[in-house]
Amino acid sequence: xxxxxxxxxxxxxxxxVSRLEQDVDGLVSASAAxxxxxxxxxxxxxxxxxxxxxxxxxxxxxxxx
Numbered sequence: 001x002x003x004x005x006x007x008x009x010x011x012x013x014x015x016x017v018s019r020l021e022q023d024v025d026g027l028v029s030a031s032a033a034x035x036x037x038x039x040x041x042x043x044x045x046x047x048x049x050x051x052x053x054x055x056x057x058x059x060x061x062x063x064x065x
Contacts (some may be wrong), residue, residue, distance in 0.1 A: 010059050017052045024049065 024045045031040060 006059075006063055010056060010063065013052070013056050013059075015055065017049060020052075021049055 015063075024042070027040055028042055031042070
């Protein structure tokens with residue numbers, strides 16, 4: 001079983017990813033409303049967030065396995 005500290009770290013990662021997802025959503029909205037927003041690769045940002053979500057899921061599986 002995983003240590004309490006590891007579970008806390010996984011929880012912190014989940015919260016950070018959630019905040020990043022909200023930030024990306026805000027940037028997408030701002031980008032759609034303004035053509036002066038610097039180029040943001042939305043697909044790459046989403047892919048990176050999915051990758052982090054998968055990593056967290058994997059860590060949770062290892063922690064409980």
